[in-house]
Amino acid sequence: MPEGPALHRLARLHQRRFAGASVRVSSPQGRFADDAALVDGRVLLRAEALGKHLWHHYDNGLTVHVHLGLYGSFTEAPVPLTDPVGQVRMRMVGAEFGTDLRGPTACEVLTPGEVQAIAARIGPDPLRRDAEPERAWTRITKSRSAIGSLLMDQSVISGVGNIYRAEVLFRHGIHPQRPGRDLTRAEFDAVWDDLVVLMRTGVRRGAIHVVRREHDHGAPAYAKGRPRTYVYRRAGEPCRLCTTPVLHSVMQGRNLFWCPACQVG
Template sequence: MPEGHTLHRLAREHQRHFAGAPVRVSSPQGRFDAGAATVDGRVLERAEAYGKHLLHHYEGGRIVHVHLGLYGKFTESPLPMGDPVGQVRMRMTGTTVGTDLRGPTACEIYDSTQVAALARRLGPDPLRADADPDRAWRRIAKSQSAIGALLMDQAVLAGVGNVYRAEVLYRHGIHPDRLGARISRAEWDAVWADLVELMAVGARAGVMHVVRPEHDHGAPSYAADRPRTYVYRRAGEPCRVCGTPVLHTVMKGRNLFWCPTCQPS
């Protein structure tokens, strides 16, 4: 599932390509016909992301809410666009480019009340200027859940996914099983600051860069088109810092990776 930096990057691209002018919106697949009709031809005032949610604000208070889920993806093309290929839930056409959305978990019309409710049920997003890290800290500080689970709970922290969860815990020497109530305020402040920086890099570059320059060598990444990671998808391989084999388990249905030496229990 795309992590928060991907949605913020998309929001910036859509703001740049579509905002400030009328946008033609359709649903070639048909599943978003009614919603598309309510915004078709209206001016897109702004695009923004909140965690893993994308919001397109159109004139007149109409808002398109998109959650990509596991399979959702936007593909952008210069105009004129060809005929839709596959199951295109939503097509947006601007003045110079267009984009097709396929496979999202959600693509629907929201009003301001629903957007406010979404913001209330999500934790702070490290990539938003209005984020309040104290909101997350108050929940973490009194929680008897593992910090590895808390970081993935979108009600605690919005936008963090499996890669950032594993890598930020490694970078701060925190075992993923440690209870939230046993995380110090200094540790949380450092984790938050690191997430702000790392996710901003991801939003700018389009890929996650999580390995410090002095460790960015040796064994290749888990995929040819991805930068190196410390522990993510490196089960059984030597830690880039200490050489201990990286461990793997499943926490709340998601794969989890850590170094038992650099992240002692």
């Protein structure tokens, strides 16, 4: 599933290519046809992201809400677009570019009240200037749940996925099974500030870079063309700092990676 920076990059791209002008919105697949008609031909005022949610705000007060989920993706192309290929849920066409959305978990038109209701359920986003980290700290400091689970809970902190979860905990020597309420305020502040920096780097560079420059050598990344990680998808391989084998388990259905020496329980 795309993590927060990927959605913010999409929002910036759509803001640059479509905002400020009327756009044609359709649903070649048909599943979004009625909602598409509500915003077809309207002016897109603003595109923005909140965590893993993408919003397109139109001049009639309606908003298209997209959550990509595990399989959703946008494909961009200059106009004129060719005939749709596959199950295109939503097609947006502007003056110079068009984009096709396939396979999202959610694609719907919402009223302002419905947008606010969803936003109220989402935790603070480290990539947004209006984020309130105090909300996350309040949830974490009162919770017995593992911090590895809390970081993936989008109602606690939004936009963090499996890679950022594993890597930011490693960078701060925090065991993923430690109860949230056992974190100190200094540890939380350090994790939050680090997420802000790491995720902004992800937006800027279009990839998740988490390994400090002085450690960015040795064993290759877990996949071709991906930046190196400290622990993510490196189970059984030596830790880049202490050479202890990286461990793996499953937490709430998601793969979990950590170094037992650098992240003492």
